[in-house]
Amino acid sequence: MHHTHGPHDAPDLHGLLARLPDRPALRDRCRGLAMLEAILSPDWGGRYYSFDSQWGEGEEMASMRDGEGDDWFLVLSAAGAYARGFDHTAPNAGPALTAEVPAAFRAYVDEPAFGAEDGAPLATVCFWREPGDAAWRAPSAAPTGGVELFDLLAAEDLAEAYAVWAEEYYECEDALDRAAIAHVLALRPLTAAVVAALNPDVEPAELAEDIAGIGYPTA
Template identity: 80%
Template sequence: MQDIAHTPDLRELLSRLPALPALRERCRGIAMLEAILGPDWNDRYYSFDSRWGDGEEMASMRDGEGDDWFVVFSAAGAYARGFDHTAPNAGARLLAEVPSAFRSYIAEPAFGEEDGVPLATVCFWREGGDAAWRAPSAAPTGGVGLFGLLAAEDPAEAYRVWAEEYYELEDGLDLDAIAHVLALRPLTGAVVSALNPEVDLGQLAGDIAEIGYPAG
């Protein structure tokens, strides 16, 4: 379904991930698609909070079965942490090499703990001056596949395949409309209707504000 969903190779993931600005845009676009297809926030896999903290934005994924990931974007760069409930929790051992610019996120309550140990089976980061994404040396790889959509070579097609299965859409999704949203082009009633005729553009005002999606 997602390009790398079945490989444990963290290096492959990091090599495929877009640079910081492009990854942020992709996360916002995916979150907007989720808002259109899943009006009930609890039904959504992916979300984006452009007002998560002072100068910080957070993209997240929760599958409702115990797996999740979070990516925090800040002036320092981006920090990502994933948790696969079927993999051994690496916790503090995995996070020991996280740079000082992102250390405050290790104990972030929103990212979860178990008996005082942070929940993490994979993590990576990219500071503003880095030429590539980085990860701890000899890092555990549980949960790498959870980030597959962010690293997809064709994100519009990858999202279409995933969403049609997840939302059980027998009639399929409009690929052009998906690409429109992922490109962060201003939403129109026609685009929204092409994706979900039961949602009106006006209903999305709160989500547009939260995601920081361009209003036009």
Template identity: 50%
Template sequence: MSAARGVRSHGDVTVYDVARALPGIEELRDHSRGLAMVEAVLSPEWESRYYSFDAHWSETEQLASMKNGSGDEYTIVLSPAGAFARVFDHESPLSPFGELADGLTWPGVIDGVPEAFREYLTEPAFTDEDGVHVTTACLWREPADTDWHTGPVEFTDLEDHEDPDGSERLLHLLTDRRAEAYAEFAEDYYERAVDIEAVRHVLALRPLTAEIVAALNPGVTLADLAEDVREIGYPTS
């Protein structure tokens, strides 16, 4: 099912709307690497970061991820098969752990996932101890696709929720890829001013310099970031 289809309530924002705003696979990969690198500079402690990128998740897969420390997260597997994204909003009425879902993945959320991505429906990192896929929104895109796809999710009984599946809020910095959007988030989260031009430099995947790093965090050096650069696969020249 393409992102343009589905049943939803008037006025809310769901995964169908978010899918139309997401970029293509390569732009998403690059932006995710940029987000992870800015976070690595601003937050030397990995546990405190929102955005991460593992360029070596497996021999053929990369993983873009977000965790906010409050139980919300997303993971996006990038591979030769394309991109598979899952979003989990722990307060969403679609949560498997909520009263409405009764311990199951919400109907339609993972329906229609192509064979190329079926292995991720049983991936231990994305399921609970009972094998239930822990997700409130799911999207995928194969290399030849011209848009993102989602399952046929029913939202008509969720009129009181503006963002019922959490996709708008949790994927916000993937749909709004401006440096200003990230800086606004970071200044609120890290509670300090963030150099917008340095953010712009890193999100564009330009090679890091000592000056750019210092502009974002005077307490971090290029040498300190060597391991993060390798893990993220951030360009060095």
């Protein structure tokens, strides 16, 4: 899916940030999405959304990779949450965009995993939230693109939005079970019935490693 970029991108970011839930709820959304992906795509390389609950010391990381050069990373820690996205069709705004990022998140700005192969920062949009913040914040400089990469995280009805997206992405012949999707997004322990409703080719026992890595509740 390709998007055009123009002067309307900046208000889109503020609209996105207004719709995003707070940090704990966003973390839950990211874990639920990652679990759904683990069920629908046993092959890790084919997954769009993932979550690493043991990314670093006291740090968790949610991520999205579309396989076409676009991605985003969201780091959650005691310092708060820092998100950065990269739209490969927009000019890299790297250093200029991240100049206002609070000191608590500077390490993530320079994180090699979020940059180009030579380690140079790659970013076309970023935003953050510290523990004392009442809302998500972003640089005063207008982003150049990639705001729409986060759209699903802000969906009002996430189960329906994810189902519609996944049916297209995974080329499902039948509609995905909305109740099973809602069950996973609510972070309720997986049952054989829920897993089978989403992907009959996956056994619940095969998901143990993903459940541990995502930090998905088991009881």
